[in-house]
Amino acid sequence: MISLRLILLSAVFAVTxxxxxxxxxxxxxxxxxxxxxxxxxxxxxxxxxxIQYTVDHQEIFKNETVELFDKVYTPAYTAACGVVDLEVGEVYLLAGTVSPDTSAELQITSCIFMPANDVHPGINPPTWSNVSSELYTRLQTQDFKPCPLDD
Incomplete structure:
Protein backbone atom coordinates (compact mmCIF):
# COMPACT_ATOMS: atom_id res chain seq x y z
CA MET A 1 0.00 0.00 0.00
CA ILE A 2 2.86 2.37 0.81
CA SER A 3 4.52 1.68 -2.54
CA LEU A 4 1.25 2.48 -4.36
CA ARG A 5 1.04 5.84 -2.56
CA LEU A 6 4.67 6.55 -3.43
CA ILE A 7 4.02 5.77 -7.11
CA LEU A 8 0.94 8.02 -7.17
CA LEU A 9 2.81 10.82 -5.41
CA SER A 10 5.67 10.52 -7.90
CA ALA A 11 3.25 10.69 -10.83
CA VAL A 12 1.55 13.79 -9.42
CA PHE A 13 4.93 15.44 -8.84
CA ALA A 14 6.06 14.68 -12.40
CA VAL A 15 2.85 16.04 -13.90
CA THR A 16 2.92 19.13 -11.70
CA ILE A 51 22.21 20.52 -25.38
CA GLN A 52 23.95 22.02 -28.38
CA TYR A 53 23.12 20.31 -31.65
CA THR A 54 25.42 20.98 -34.59
CA VAL A 55 23.26 20.77 -37.70
CA ASP A 56 23.44 20.99 -41.46
CA HIS A 57 20.47 23.01 -42.73
CA GLN A 58 19.54 21.13 -45.90
CA GLU A 59 16.45 23.11 -46.87
CA ILE A 60 15.06 26.29 -45.32
CA PHE A 61 11.28 26.76 -45.37
CA LYS A 62 10.97 29.82 -43.14
CA ASN A 63 13.62 32.23 -41.90
CA GLU A 64 12.91 35.44 -39.99
CA THR A 65 16.52 35.70 -38.82
CA VAL A 66 19.54 37.18 -40.54
CA GLU A 67 21.38 33.86 -40.77
CA LEU A 68 20.70 30.30 -39.69
CA PHE A 69 23.82 29.21 -37.85
CA ASP A 70 24.81 25.56 -37.52
CA LYS A 71 24.29 25.45 -33.73
CA VAL A 72 20.83 24.80 -32.25
CA TYR A 73 20.21 24.81 -28.48
CA THR A 74 17.61 23.15 -26.27
CA PRO A 75 17.25 22.60 -22.52
CA ALA A 76 18.99 19.38 -21.45
CA TYR A 77 15.90 18.14 -19.58
CA THR A 78 12.46 17.17 -20.84
CA ALA A 79 10.95 18.75 -17.71
CA ALA A 80 12.29 22.07 -19.04
CA CYS A 81 10.75 21.34 -22.47
CA GLY A 82 14.04 20.18 -23.96
CA VAL A 83 14.28 18.11 -27.12
CA VAL A 84 16.84 15.70 -25.75
CA ASP A 85 16.76 12.66 -28.01
CA LEU A 86 17.64 13.80 -31.52
CA GLU A 87 19.96 11.23 -33.08
CA VAL A 88 23.26 12.11 -34.73
CA GLY A 89 23.09 11.28 -38.43
CA GLU A 90 19.29 11.58 -38.61
CA VAL A 91 17.45 14.25 -40.61
CA TYR A 92 14.59 16.12 -38.89
CA LEU A 93 12.06 18.81 -39.64
CA LEU A 94 13.11 21.44 -37.09
CA ALA A 95 11.26 24.60 -36.13
CA GLY A 96 12.31 27.07 -33.51
CA THR A 97 12.92 30.54 -32.26
CA VAL A 98 15.85 32.87 -31.76
CA SER A 99 17.04 33.58 -28.23
CA PRO A 100 15.81 36.98 -27.00
CA ASP A 101 19.20 37.41 -25.28
CA THR A 102 21.21 37.13 -28.48
CA SER A 103 20.45 37.74 -32.11
CA ALA A 104 22.01 34.51 -33.30
CA GLU A 105 21.21 31.61 -30.95
CA LEU A 106 18.71 29.21 -32.50
CA GLN A 107 16.51 27.39 -29.99
CA ILE A 108 14.18 24.40 -30.15
CA THR A 109 11.76 23.14 -27.50
CA SER A 110 9.09 20.49 -27.25
CA CYS A 111 6.52 23.33 -27.27
CA ILE A 112 7.34 24.56 -30.78
CA PHE A 113 7.87 21.92 -33.44
CA MET A 114 6.21 21.20 -36.77
CA PRO A 115 4.14 18.05 -36.22
CA ALA A 116 4.01 15.51 -39.04
CA ASN A 117 0.22 15.72 -38.70
CA ASP A 118 -2.26 17.54 -36.49
CA VAL A 119 -4.18 14.43 -35.38
CA HIS A 120 -1.22 12.75 -33.67
CA PRO A 121 1.35 15.53 -33.24
CA GLY A 122 3.78 13.52 -31.10
CA ILE A 123 6.14 15.14 -28.62
CA ASN A 124 9.25 15.92 -30.68
CA PRO A 125 10.23 17.06 -34.16
CA PRO A 126 9.51 14.39 -36.77
CA THR A 127 12.24 12.63 -38.67
CA TRP A 128 12.27 13.72 -42.29
CA SER A 129 11.12 10.25 -43.38
CA ASN A 130 7.85 10.87 -41.48
CA VAL A 131 7.09 14.17 -43.23
CA SER A 132 4.30 13.68 -45.75
CA SER A 133 4.49 14.99 -49.29
CA GLU A 134 1.46 17.15 -48.45
CA LEU A 135 3.25 18.87 -45.56
CA TYR A 136 6.42 19.21 -47.65
CA THR A 137 4.45 20.98 -50.39
CA ARG A 138 2.78 23.27 -47.82
CA LEU A 139 6.19 24.20 -46.43
CA GLN A 140 7.68 24.83 -49.87
CA THR A 141 4.76 27.05 -50.95
CA GLN A 142 4.19 28.54 -47.47
CA ASP A 143 0.57 27.41 -47.71
CA PHE A 144 -0.50 28.57 -44.26
CA LYS A 145 -3.02 31.14 -43.05
CA PRO A 146 -1.68 34.63 -42.36
CA CYS A 147 -0.17 35.17 -38.93
CA PRO A 148 -1.07 36.12 -36.28
CA LEU A 149 -4.06 33.83 -36.13
CA ASP A 150 -7.44 35.36 -35.41
CA ASP A 151 -9.44 33.68 -32.65
Missing part, protein backbone atom coordinates in the same frame (compact mmCIF):
# COMPACT_ATOMS: atom_id res chain seq x y z
CA UNK A 17 6.51 20.09 -12.41
CA UNK A 18 7.00 18.79 -15.96
CA UNK A 19 6.99 20.72 -19.21
CA UNK A 20 3.60 22.25 -19.95
CA UNK A 21 2.62 23.72 -23.28
CA UNK A 22 -0.16 23.59 -25.83
CA UNK A 23 0.40 20.79 -28.33
CA UNK A 24 1.39 22.48 -31.56
CA UNK A 25 -0.53 22.27 -34.79
CA UNK A 26 1.13 22.86 -38.14
CA UNK A 27 -0.52 26.28 -38.45
CA UNK A 28 0.35 27.33 -34.90
CA UNK A 29 3.95 26.22 -35.33
CA UNK A 30 4.27 28.07 -38.61
CA UNK A 31 3.14 31.26 -36.89
CA UNK A 32 5.22 30.86 -33.72
CA UNK A 33 8.47 29.68 -35.31
CA UNK A 34 11.13 32.15 -36.41
CA UNK A 35 12.66 29.46 -38.60
CA UNK A 36 11.73 26.07 -40.06
CA UNK A 37 14.28 23.83 -41.73
CA UNK A 38 15.11 20.31 -42.79
CA UNK A 39 18.31 19.63 -40.87
CA UNK A 40 20.71 16.78 -40.35
CA UNK A 41 22.09 16.35 -36.84
CA UNK A 42 25.90 16.24 -37.06
CA UNK A 43 26.82 16.37 -33.38
CA UNK A 44 25.21 16.56 -29.94
CA UNK A 45 27.04 18.17 -27.00
CA UNK A 46 25.82 18.77 -23.44
CA UNK A 47 26.86 22.23 -22.21
CA UNK A 48 25.80 22.99 -18.63
CA UNK A 49 21.99 22.70 -18.63
CA UNK A 50 21.64 22.79 -22.42
Missing amino acids: YGCKCVKPTQQLTYCRASWITRAKILKSTVIDSS
